[in-house]
Amino acid sequence: xxxxxxxxxxxxxxxxxxxxxxxxxxxxxxxxxxxxxxxxxxxxxxxxxxxxxxxx
Amino acid sequence: xxxxxxxxxxxxxxxxxxxxxxxxxxxxxxxxxxxxxxxxxxxxxxxxxxxxxxxxxxxxxxxxxxxxxxxxxxxxxxxxxxxxxxxxxxxxxxxxxxxxxxxxxxxxxxxxxxxxxxxxxxxxxxxxxxxxxxxxxxxxxxxxxxxxxxxxxxxxxxxxxxxxxxxxxxxxxxxxxxxxxxxxxxxxxxxxxxxxxxxxxxxxxxxxxxxxxxxxxxxxxxxxxxxxxxxxxxxxxxxxxxxxxxxxxxxxx
Numbered sequence: 001x002x003x004x005x006x007x008x009x010x011x012x013x014x015x016x017x018x019x020x021x022x023x024x025x026x027x028x029x030x031x032x033x034x035x036x037x038x039x040x041x042x043x044x045x046x047x048x049x050x051x052x053x054x055x056x
Numbered sequence: 057x058x059x060x061x062x063x064x065x066x067x068x069x070x071x072x073x074x075x076x077x078x079x080x081x082x083x084x085x086x087x088x089x090x091x092x093x094x095x096x097x098x099x100x101x102x103x104x105x106x107x108x109x110x111x112x113x114x115x116x117x118x119x120x121x122x123x124x125x126x127x128x129x130x131x132x133x134x135x136x137x138x139x140x141x142x143x144x145x146x147x148x149x150x151x152x153x154x155x156x157x158x159x160x161x162x163x164x165x166x167x168x169x170x171x172x173x174x175x176x177x178x179x180x181x182x183x184x185x186x187x188x189x190x191x192x193x194x195x196x197x198x199x200x201x202x203x204x205x206x207x208x209x210x211x212x213x214x215x216x217x218x219x220x221x222x223x224x225x226x227x228x229x230x231x232x233x234x235x236x237x238x239x240x241x242x243x244x245x246x247x248x249x250x251x252x253x254x255x256x257x258x259x260x261x262x263x264x265x266x267x268x269x270x271x272x273x274x275x276x277x278x279x280x281x282x283x284x285x286x287x288x289x290x291x292x293x294x295x296x297x298x299x300x301x302x303x304x305x306x307x308x309x
Contacts, residue, residue, distance in 0.1 A: 006078060006113035006115075006226075006228045007113065007226035007227070007228050008108070008111055008113055008226040009104070009107070009108035009114060009224060009225040009226040010108070010223075010224055010226065011105070011108055011109065012105075013223070013224035013225075014089060014090070014101055014104055014105060014108075014221075014224050014225065015101070016220075016224065017090055017217065017220045017221050017224050018089070018090050018091075018092055018097075018101065020217065020220065021090055021091070021128070021217050022092055024132070024209070024213055024217070025131065025132060025135050027209075028139070029136065029139050029140060029143065029205075029208065030204065030208045032196075032204050032208070033140065033144075033201065033204055033205065033208065034143070034144065035196060036194060036195070036196030036199070036200070036201045036204055037144055037145075037148050037149065037194060037196075037201065038148060038196075039195075039196040039197050040148075040194045040195055040196060040201070041148040041149075043195075
């Protein structure tokens, strides 16, 4: 290490990193996110209905 | 002079020629130069480009890498949760989650309204934990909502971003290995130095660890867009230790 020269940055490469990071931030949420919400809701509704039927 | 503005870089280098050997860079300047919604994005990215153009090597340590990942993780989760709040049908969600989403949206919008030039509001660690606790209980056929959100937005992508940042900026890591100590450190950073910075200046432990490494090093300049780092350097008033920051930040302190 002591014989090595320090690394230097690459011109204009920072902009590319920012561009990639911004693309990741702006990426639309996956369809799966909304499917999970729907599946969870439907299961809860079914459970509620079963519980209500049992009470009756 | 301990505190310099970005636009005083040439003067700083003329008065402190040893600074050509390298600048120590703090987490916040790396974040502000890679996050285009940060209030200092233009200033910090232009400043870092000018260091690269002058072939000045940049140095950091593992605390800076950890903090960089941590701040970007908070940004990614904050934006993903805001998108979720906007797009999801609220009547399908449990009430505690709807309430958390509403509180976050209101804080975010209030910041935008009241301080439009500031960096947007992002979730704190405890707020992320609150979301995690509720979202992990929303379970689909294959996995829970929190796991999906993590895989969708974080995955290995964040680590890739760090690797690319490290490569783009040519970041050099300071370690406690003997070669690094001989070459870059005046003394081995001791834990006592960290506790002294915390107790005397009231800064966070992560800032104190970064500053302690800088103070133990042979580097004369730390580049930072963090008020706490700049203010502490100012308060220390050391002859050979300088901080270079965005113009506005210098005015604030």
